[in-house]
Amino acid sequence: MVIILQLMNKYLNYFLLTPLLVPSLLIAQQIDVEIEEILVSASLLPITINRSANAITIIDRNQLKNRAVTSVSDLLRDVAGLAVSRSGVQGSQTQIRIRGSEANHLLVLIDGVEANNPSQSDEFNWGTLVASDIERIEIIRGSQSSMLGSDAMAGVVNIITQSAEQPFGIKIFAEAGSFDTQNNGVSVELKNEDFDMRLGISHLQTAGDNISRTGPEKDGYENTNVNLKSNWSATDQLHLTFAARQADGMNEYDSDGNFDSLIDDQDQVSEFRNVTMRLQAHHSSIDGRWQHQVSVGQSTNDNDEFSLGIPGTATNSTKEQYRLLSSLFWDKQKQRASFLMEREEEEFQQRGVINDYGVFGIYDPNQSRDRNTDSIALEYRADTSKKLTLGVSARYDDNSEFKRGNTARIEVIYQINDHLRLRSAYGTAIKNPTFTERFGFYTNFIGNPSLEPEESVNWELGIDRQFLEGAFSLSATLFNSELDNEIDGNFMDPITYRYTSKNREGSSKRQGIELTTASKLNDVLFFNTSYTYTDSVELDGDNHYADEARRARHTGSLNLSWQAMANLHINTNAQYNGSQIDVVYPNNIRLEDYTVVNLSLNYGATPKLGIYLRLDNVFDESYEEVFGYQALGFSANVGARYRF
Secondary structure: OHHHHHHHHHHHHHHHHOOOOOOEOOHHHOOHHHHOOOEEOOOOOOEEHHHOOOEEEEEEHHHHHHHOOOEHHHHHOOOOOEEEEEOOOOOOOEEEEEOOOOHHHEEEEEOOEEOOEOOOOOEOOHHHOEOOOEEEEEEEEOOOHHHHOHHHOOEEEEEEEOOOOOOEEEEEEEEEEHHHEEEEEEEEEEEOOOEEEEEEEEEEEEEEEOOOOOOOOOEEEEEEEEEEEEEEEOOOOEEEEEEEEEEEEEEEEEEOOOOOOOOEEEEEEEEEEEEEEEEEEEEEOOOOOEEEEEEEEEEEEEEEEEEOOEEEEEEEEEEEEEEEEEEEEEOOOOEEEEEEEEEEEEEEEEEOOOEEOHHHOEEOOOEEEEEEEEEEEEEEEEEOOOOEEEEEEEEEEEEOOOOOEEEEEEEEEEEEEOOEEEEEEEEEEEEOOOHHHHHOEEOOEEOOOOOOOEEEEEEEEEEEEEEHHHOEEEEEEEEEEEEEOOEEEEEEOOOOOOEEEEEOOOEEEEEEEEEEEEEEOOOOEEEEEEEEEEEEEEEOOOOOEEEOOOOOOEEEEEEEEEEEEOOEEEEEEEEEEOOEEEOOOOOOEEEOOEEEEEEEEEEEOOOOEEEEEEEEOOOOOOOEEEOOEEOOOOEEEEEEEEEO
């Protein structure tokens, strides 16, 4: 306990000394009073924020509208505990790490469908996710493996798309700006007493820019997004939901073609198609004591690589999920027990040209793999009093390829008074090796089929405090995680000069603190900050702890939201990222810290017509998030929205 208090004091000093220099957006938590009753997916069934021990951020439609961003990852840069790394221009491979974890330790759900790509290291490629048709985004920090399984080792991002809101409506938007960017879309919606349906279509394209240190070629990006969502209340007790989303497009990119750790100006193209769909039936008893959910979900990912127009490696993956969830409420809804049965089926395919490299072996990427996981999970939650909430969950996974996995979590939330809340959680998590780590076969990488699952022990302590009758709120979360059997994909064979994956010996450690504030200065002005200190280390070859790549120790952002007039909203955002190392063979390199400032204006010209302006990287900051990939400089975009 003494150590915990010392760490709290250490990290609080960082925050208190630099509350304005190290900023963030937590618009999501503007004033806790306003979000107490918002339901979030931090449980097998949705619960209110004040009944969860997790640190949670919500980004709603108003924030999406006011910031006018095209890529969801640009919004997530502001969230405490998240680190974003983009390898190039918009649309390029984008990774998000949460609390110092790996990118594939973060589970991404789109309308309840697991969208992580099994053919790309179980990561979600944030470069393909545009912001159109999204209702809100929930960022749940902390392990959720005891309820959601392997991919949720460090946290969950739950993306909820828009539903129809009016009997009949048509909305259109059009945007143009720097780098020959065009972004256009249309949506149609229908709604009556028992049924609603909404269809949204958007298309984004940009010529991009040259980010390599050589050559003049620009790297472009295209993305066509289709979103369909429908709800039907068959009876008062039975509700059906169908949701589907498809992203289809291409991105041009540069890479290290000579394996000298320098990015070359190359004519490389990746074509992608990502599809998620889900059908769910929800039934409740007349008195609401019994609730049942049955759902079938599927996600598919297709990726085709081209170099100078010549087809290269192609991957395809499919993940299907079948879920039955039953919950029983009693004691006037104060207690709840839930039981989950789930089956997950994954398939992976890789295709490419066979090449003979002589003494280095034959390059044959062609293969097909599959695996299944049968799971059960139990959860008990109880409001034992007006002040105390308990939550206990456990999950058993029977994977066809690995040893059986058991995970558990316990959380305690104590509401001291209307303005002060304490929360704590302790749990275990597991992450199975990916298809790529075990069987990937690329020009300079060979998989390792003997890998063991990663395992972690995690705990967090948090406090939420309101001041000035809710006009100012402060939230602090201390987190710690120890990871065993960490899988490292950067081991090089000194004979073949090819990389492979191995389980590291010893434990990798991730610890730190997240601090956020939300201020309502007056009826029209909101000021929000956050700061994250992350200490993420792993054992190096000399058995010494060293910083992990692309995890800055200090990050933060600031957001000033101003309703200047009844029809004019101005948003100023600043993002700070401290220095960090990146993996560059044979020695790592340190990337410099940077601060990026963004500005957006939204003007309601008429009740039906809105005009917006977005200025990114206002001061034209030069920086790299990934070594060799120069980030984009200043850009300006203007757009209009119209509602019929």
